[in-house]
Amino acid sequence: MSGAAEAGIRVPLDELRGMAANVLLSRGLSPGHTEAVVDAMAAAQRDECHSHGFHQLPGAVELIRLGKIDRGAVPAIDDRTPSLLRVDARFGYSLLGFRTGAPLLAEKAAKTGVAVMTINNCYHFSALWPEVEALTDRGLVALVMTQGVNCVAPEGGRRPTFGTNPIAFGWPRPGGPPFVFDFATSVIARSDIEMHRLAGKPIPPEWAVDDHGEPTTDPAAALKGALRTFGGHKGSALSAMIELLTGPMIGDLLSADSIAVDGGAALAPLHGEFILALDPDVFLGPERAVHFERAERFFEAIAAQGARLPSQRRYEARRRTLESGEVSIPSRLYERIRALEASGE
Amino acid sequence: MSGAAEAGIRVPLDELRGMAANVLLSRGLSPGHTEAVVDAMAAAQRDECHSHGFHQLPGAVELIRLGKIDRGAVPAIDDRTPSLLRVDARFGYSLLGFRTGAPLLAEKAAKTGVAVMTINNCYHFSALWPEVEALTDRGLVALVMTQGVNCVAPEGGRRPTFGTNPIAFGWPRPGGPPFVFDFATSVIARSDIEMHRLAGKPIPPEWAVDDHGEPTTDPAAALKGALRTFGGHKGSALSAMIELLTGPMIGDLLSADSIAVDGGAALAPLHGEFILALDPDVFLGPERAVHFERAERFFEAIAAQGARLPSQRRYEARRRTLESGEVSIPSRLYERIRALEASGE
Numbered sequence: 001m002s003g004a005a006e007a008g009i010r011v012p013l014d015e016l017r018g019m020a021a022n023v024l025l026s027r028g029l030s031p032g033h034t035e036a037v038v039d040a041m042a043a044a045q046r047d048e049c050h051s052h053g054f055h056q057l058p059g060a061v062e063l064i065r066l067g068k069i070d071r072g073a074v075p076a077i078d079d080r081t082p083s084l085l086r087v088d089a090r091f092g093y094s095l096l097g098f099r100t101g102a103p104l105l106a107e108k109a110a111k112t113g114v115a116v117m118t119i120n121n122c123y124h125f126s127a128l129w130p131e132v133e134a135l136t137d138r139g140l141v142a143l144v145m146t147q148g149v150n151c152v153a154p155e156g157g158r159r160p161t162f163g164t165n166p167i168a169f170g171w172p173r174p175g176g177p178p179f180v181f182d183f184a185t186s187v188i189a190r191s192d193i194e195m196h197r198l199a200g201k202p203i204p205p206e207w208a209v210d211d212h213g214e215p216t217t218d219p220a221a222a223l224k225g226a227l228r229t230f231g232g233h234k235g236s237a238l239s240a241m242i243e244l245l246t247g248p249m250i251g252d253l254l255s256a257d258s259i260a261v262d263g264g265a266a267l268a269p270l271h272g273e274f275i276l277a278l279d280p281d282v283f284l285g286p287e288r289a290v291h292f293e294r295a296e297r298f299f300e301a302i303a304a305q306g307a308r309l310p311s312q313r314r315y316e317a318r319r320r321t322l323e324s325g326e327v328s329i330p331s332r333l334y335e336r337i338r339a340l341e342a343s344g345e
Numbered sequence: 346m347s348g349a350a351e352a353g354i355r356v357p358l359d360e361l362r363g364m365a366a367n368v369l370l371s372r373g374l375s376p377g378h379t380e381a382v383v384d385a386m387a388a389a390q391r392d393e394c395h396s397h398g399f400h401q402l403p404g405a406v407e408l409i410r411l412g413k414i415d416r417g418a419v420p421a422i423d424d425r426t427p428s429l430l431r432v433d434a435r436f437g438y439s440l441l442g443f444r445t446g447a448p449l450l451a452e453k454a455a456k457t458g459v460a461v462m463t464i465n466n467c468y469h470f471s472a473l474w475p476e477v478e479a480l481t482d483r484g485l486v487a488l489v490m491t492q493g494v495n496c497v498a499p500e501g502g503r504r505p506t507f508g509t510n511p512i513a514f515g516w517p518r519p520g521g522p523p524f525v526f527d528f529a530t531s532v533i534a535r536s537d538i539e540m541h542r543l544a545g546k547p548i549p550p551e552w553a554v555d556d557h558g559e560p561t562t563d564p565a566a567a568l569k570g571a572l573r574t575f576g577g578h579k580g581s582a583l584s585a586m587i588e589l590l591t592g593p594m595i596g597d598l599l600s601a602d603s604i605a606v607d608g609g610a611a612l613a614p615l616h617g618e619f620i621l622a623l624d625p626d627v628f629l630g631p632e633r634a635v636h637f638e639r640a641e642r643f644f645e646a647i648a649a650q651g652a653r654l655p656s657q658r659r660y661e662a663r664r665r666t667l668e669s670g671e672v673s674i675p676s677r678l679y680e681r682i683r684a685l686e687a688s689g690e
Binding site for chain 2: 157237
């Protein structure tokens, strides 16, 4: 969700969607994958989360060019139990795996109150909040985790052992956008350190350790060492949980193993995803409305004291975009996408 | 899990258990509640988590004396769906609610892979890890949340809006104690600030805000303001999630409402608990052993670089206690328990 500091131009969002779709379809990505990928990029661009927007398109093209991703992969559903389904993304994008399984996940949650969907063997580049919102749109409460690129040390350690391991949660709100958070358990993104290195600027010592495990302000030393987790030992414990639930628990890779598979390309890691959906109607029955009204008072109590609810900036950006129909993107990125569209290779 | 700085004596753990049971039974607490409460205190004392050990006994006696808790409450199970059971603790201790529901929770998880148990209307004073360990002992992966006392501000705010909102997770490890973490989402316990106030010592500015929302080093100002969450906005978001899942999601109180019910006694808050259990056998089938072996290599990778796994200090303390059969407790506490046992009122 970092901002774009470069010179930007205003472009209709639909124009960008069309260009991105042309770029991917012309490289042989299936229509289903293309739609899922473009929707995710467009949602991020709409919400001014530039790092997950069309900024990701050149990487997607490279992932295809390198033959990493199966462009026509059709996800397979394993309907395991009344509360568990497993989706094998078959080395396609996680996003199509999610789309394929989400209706059945919601159906299971509606029957048993609680359901888990796991996605295996998927390439992942997107934020988690679009998936969370897809579930809150169905009235569900959702908790989603995945791994991210392996570059984070456990607290007290010095070697990349965790991914950036994001966790996201959503709570549907009557009459408005949901309460959603989506954050990496690393203190910062690796790209933030890279940007400091390019700018010749020091980094705060909380961000990373060098390869001796000492906190460092030198971005180059940090890139040879490892990022730190947010929140010290607590954030580190949480990151370990995410690694376990999205790796061994679902029979998928650990982030360190994923790096090995990736061969250092670091475009979109191959790994698993863990999605928990809870249906408040089953938990609360007819009292749902009363208790969700109490939750509204809780949100009001947070906002009334000047604290921001997560995702508010995103929702404000979304409102602006939906009004104008346009988004800002860096001129260079726009030109690059045009070139990719023209070359079609 | 704070240490006891006072002069301590060594006492057989079984002697303390017996004394504590006498104290509670003589005040009319039912044998079921007494056993659950004494087991939890003894487990904490065994693991040298003094703040959750027999240190809690005088507060439990006070909770009974004030008539807050229903001494004979028999938890009622609502077997809602194949993956959801709700336990009404009927204003008894959460611990007996947990014990009553845990076998059915495990049975559901074994069938569907994923199950949730909620506990409503319960008084809570204990750590979450004993409950997590009760589930990992059954081979399950567990995630447990509850609220704690309302004294924490959202990041950027200034009023107590969250409880200390602990979250705990457990992963069974073949041939040894489980991987378990259990931490409050407040940066510190309220009692730590109280201790600084009594000692006339300043507190770090990360711990709390005054009633204007400014970080403060004055413990008295902090106690009039609010604790902060760990990890800034991320920890604050996580705490909000816990508040929602253990409050409105399960039809129970928010921590701010619980304070009102409590009338300021702040002994053991009345609130709900959310327990998620996952059965790896259902997720992984016969491949469970292979993937749990990979998890062991993950734990080894953490430990090999000098980072500690959570709960290791507890397990070392446990080993010592089980060898000697004895625990250390402050002399004053021991005398107080003896006096409570003698007075029997």
